[in-house]
Amino acid sequence: xxxxxxxxDGDRPFLSDIKEIRRRAREHIQxxxxxxxxxxxxxxxxxxxxxxxxxEIVCVLRYRRHYYTATGIHAQAVAEEFLEHxxxxxxxxxxxxxxxxxxxxxxxxxxxSLLTRSHSEYSDADDLLExxxxxxxxxxxxxxxxxxxxxxxxADDPTSRRxxxxxxxxxxxxxxxxxxxxxxxxxxxxxxxS
Ligand SMILES: [Fe+2]
Ligand SMILES: [Fe+2]
Numbered sequence: 001x002x003x004x005x006x007x008x009d010g011d012r013p014f015l016s017d018i019k020e021i022r023r024r025a026r027e028h029i030q031x032x033x034x035x036x037x038x039x040x041x042x043x044x045x046x047x048x049x050x051x052x053x054x055x056e057i058v059c060v061l062r063y064r065r066h067y068y069t070a071t072g073i074h075a076q077a078v079a080e081e082f083l084e085h086x087x088x089x090x091x092x093x094x095x096x097x098x099x100x101x102x103x104x105x106x107x108x109x110x111x112x113s114l115l116t117r118s119h120s121e122y123s124d125a126d127d128l129l130e131x132x133x134x135x136x137x138x139x140x141x142x143x144x145x146x147x148x149x150x151x152x153x154x155a156d157d158p159t160s161r162r163x164x165x166x167x168x169x170x171x172x173x174x175x176x177x178x179x180x181x182x183x184x185x186x187x188x189x190x191x192x193x194s
Contacts, residue, residue, distance in 0.1 A: 033102050040156035046105035048149050049096050053107055054117035056093035059138055060086050062122050066131040074185055075128060081181060085174050092167045099163055119145045132181050139175040
């Protein structure tokens with residue numbers, strides 16, 4: 001990678017002294033990707049990422065439960081949406097767990113304390129509309145809490161922030177999918193009643 005050592009921001013050098021960066025990189029090499037230049041509070045970031053991980057796992061479980069138990073005339077299309085979301089939440093969990101490890105932390109998969117760490121909730125609703133609503137609520141919780149995590153990370157941990165931004169965009173799509181499902185289901189329900 002080409003680094004411009006001479007880039008300047010006014011009178012201040014753009015990069016810290018390259019010799020100092022090279023010296024620091026050789027220290028504590030067992031810390032892997034975490035260098036002395038890491039500006040965020042690592043313990044707080046690890047806690048927040050573990051809470052996001054727990055939230056994703058709870059979402060996987062809730063969506064999968066709903067995928068298997070959705071019944072009724074409109075169930076198939078809705079259940080397929082649930083399965084798609086469940087698999088994407090699992091993908092998010094994997095991304096977050098990987099980042100936690102990269103930051104030198106331990107991804108917490110302990111099922112015993114999952115719900116206390118998760119922001120989103122589990123739901124065993126058996127009515128199709130109620131399932132969709134519960135999933136939409138969970139997505140809206142994820143959107144709020146991930147937005148907050150992103151604001152917290154700011155410029156201090158751009159890699160974690162970028163990952164959370166990508167996940168946030170997916171949760172917003174999930175919420176929109178569910179909103180449309182409720183709308184479509186409502187329209188069909190109205191027609192059936194009339
Ligand atoms: Fe997710
Ligand atoms: Fe989601």
